[in-house]
Amino acid sequence: MASYVRRMAQTASELEQAYHQIPSELRQRWRANYDRYMAEQPQPQPKQEQSRSWLAILGEA
Numbered sequence: 001m002a003s004y005v006r007r008m009a010q011t012a013s014e015l016e017q018a019y020h021q022i023p024s025e026l027r028q029r030w031r032a033n034y035d036r037y038m039a040e041q042p043q044p045q046p047k048q049e050q051s052r053s054w055l056a057i058l059g060e061a
Contacts, residue, residue: 019027
């Protein structure tokens, strides 16, 4: 288990180093595209309580 965690930490470090080698202008453009995409996605509707039958209500009593 410890070797797995160590490999995951090493991989995360390598990914971070690779990410920072990408020009900041490109990273900013990627982030702007992502933000625009997320803004266009439909927002989840608040949950509404489902109506229950009178049998279910009587069964709770």
